Amino acid sequence: MLEKTYDPKNFEEKIYAAWEEKGAFKPNMNKNKEAFAVVIPPPNVTGVLHMGHALDNTLQDILIRYNRMQGKNVLWQPGTDHAGIATQMVVERNLAAQGITRHDLGREKFVETVWQWKESCGDGICKQLRRLGTSCDWSRTRFTMDEGLSRAVRKIFVRLYKDGLIYKAKKLVNWDPKFMTAVSDLEVIQKEAVGKMYYLKYPIKGEEGAFVHIATTRPETMFGDTAVAVSKDNEKLKHLIGKECIIPIINKAIPIIADEHADPTKGTGAVKITPAHDFNDFEVGKRHNLPLVNILNPDATLNENTPFTGMDTQTARQKTIETLDGLGLMDKIEDHPMVIPYGDRSNVIIEPLMTDQWFVDAPKLAVEAMRVVENGEMQFVPKSYEKTYFEWMRNIQPWCISRQLWWGHQMPIWYGPDETIFCEETEEEAQASADKHYGKHVELRRETDVLDTWFSSGLWAFSTLGWPDKTEYLDTFYPTSVLVTGFDIIFFWVARMMMMSMYAMKKVPFKKCYLHGLIRDEQGRKMSKSKGNTVDPMEIIEKYGADALRFFMAAMETQGRDINVSESRVQGYRNFATKLWNSARFGEMNECVLPKDFDLNTIKHPVNKWIVAKVKQTSNELTENLNNFRFSDSANAVYQFVWGSFCDWYIEMTKPIFYGTDENLKSETRATFAWVLDRILIILHPFMPFVTAELWNNSHSAEQDIISAAWPEKENINTADITQIDWAIDMISAIRSLRAEMNLPAGAKLTALLQGGNAQSVENMQQFNDIICALARLEKAEVYNGEATPDMVQTVFRENTILIPLKGVVDFAAERERLQKELDGLNKNLEGYARKLSNPSFVDRAPAAVVEEERRRQAEAMENKAKVEEALARIVGL
């Protein structure tokens, strides 16, 4: 027996545990079945489940369960990401609370600490994903730094290196002074701010009182200047080209050169060139063979090449302008709107810095990654993201993959005594290779840098399946079917996976990539801890159940749009689960059980035929929508059906049957009810796995698990099965509406007369008499051939008129008002029809069916108008 109230806490966790226990999430490995695979976007080990995960994983689980129910060989590959910089940051922060830095511990000990931290809370997020109902094969859980995946990383690295696609170079890179590491372009966030523009004067060498005026936003970088550039087209300043000017304070002479980088319309027209600290200037420097002067230490304090050694940039800046001012070399300072680069993790200003780093030749790898999207081997959903992808790929820069961190994959690079590089998968191989190279045994030094965390996640689609070993899983599930992730990591991850997979596997990592939006707060603002507007999915689950949260996500997911979290809406979907629960209880109370050999073709009663046709229609719709990743359409279709058709109408219509005396009809209805409810549970299961399983288990044996129940095939529907009951529904609605508008007491037993009906109406009236009376609260409903009399109220219904005789006094004022309103509506419609139909172009050029429909509507409205006018006249006559 079902509990009286729906309480997800009673069963959600229990059901999940049972599934996991019996291995229900494992692929069936049936060679004859189509494979369907999804790799999870690995959550960071630093994290707890947030709403973004809840969305992402709900969508994946819907697809996984849907495909599993179709009998496919389904794998959902789970795992977590070591998230290099993010995790190191968290652990360092924890240590800082105890007054320890990572340097106090030393590298080895620190990495050990991170591992401990990973072990102790790394699983937390997987537990939370379980709570959400995600049906991953947890027995296959991988971690980007586990042994197998690390082997994959080394193998790919070595291969790329030997192919010349990984190289070391001294280049200007984005330097994060907090973590003291290089970061990639993508990890730099440009923030708008009102900064200052400083106008300085550099004396011209050998010309007393002559200056070149320079505008800069970073005056402290002047100590790294190695030239001043002026455009050769700059009439005012070109005379300076070839002369030298003096960097004040350090009194260093630098050349004034001609370069098109100096835009005469910007700043003063003369621009200081600091090749070691500005990406544009670096290019200028290359063109003119300018020396590079580095003025920064790794922590972004000024170094000994400046007079302000040890000061941070802000202090040094202040000091610089004060000193310049004292020398009379400051023109002015203006407010200046600008964008300042920040580290996405560290949130400190990023400084361009010259360092030795390792790069992946991304432009080369991008070629194949673009080709397979162009030819449709990998399709973005929504398609519009293709453009974003191509745009980025076309302008891709070498990818800086080295990080001066401690947590991550240490690069498989060893240096010989003369700095010769040996790149091998293991130390032994490197040693052997070095010994051979030098002709004797030498001491090697391993590269200390680690890899960008996205390097290993780039391999995720195949490394998790066992690569580089040849495994059954790799054979079966690669390429995977679809990747589901947020559009915000299209460059970080999707693009890198495409490049790495095409390089390593020569095949796409996934055939489709579904990109969803971001989760925002109720007002549409981005969620952030600092704003304090985050919503904890676990709290929502605690309050409303995982099914409600999941259904919310599905119902809100429309392609290409962000989702605003709305608790009232989640509550609404919890109510939906309650509604479903109670409908099942209704079935239970009326002994609705599915007979073993039940044959749908034996159903005779139109009500039962109707609901069967409707549920088939719904499952067809669902299949279509799910195949096209139309989540909200799917969720809404099943919601509308369950609440609007099954509960509101079907259950109500079965009541007169169950309370009646026709035993054959009762038994047919019981069976139909049970069959339809089963079907509902099946098609709702991907969205609400828990409540559907709990209700299913109530009437099925343990061997028949809903998780592997067969998803319905596409079915043909006899529309005639639907239209007849729709007639009754419309009739009932018309009567209810009339009653409400005339303020007829709900308890009053009334008679409804159907006037002017055709043969079909007459038949319907007879066939559905019980139902119409029960649902419209009537004593009787009959066909009527007489005239309307003043003690009747009336409403038009299709080609008929419904009359209700009132035993008491008709409230004529109310009736007149109501009829007038009805008439106004009809008149408005008629105007529209007349306008259209009197337009010859419309009649000539619109499709015949449209014109015909318009005529039909006009005719119907005219008839109805006549009836209403007649009724009005009758009242006025009184």
Add this chain to the structure above:
RNA sequence: GGGUGUGUAGCUCAGCGGUAUGAGCACUACGUUGACAUCGUAGGGGUCACAGGUUCGAUCCCUGUCACACCCACCA
């Protein structure tokens, strides 16, 4: 500077070349037999951002304008 997306009911959003039977929440009135008050019935509420164009017909397609959001690049 380049690009993308969004402007539809009080709110959050679906939808669509042929009367917006739009959805949920909110709102109003009324609640009747036994699934459900986490409910039921009925109802109010919209010149579909603005201006042009294409079309027999535009909320939908095209162009432009305005507003908001986001992405990329850069600003001495």
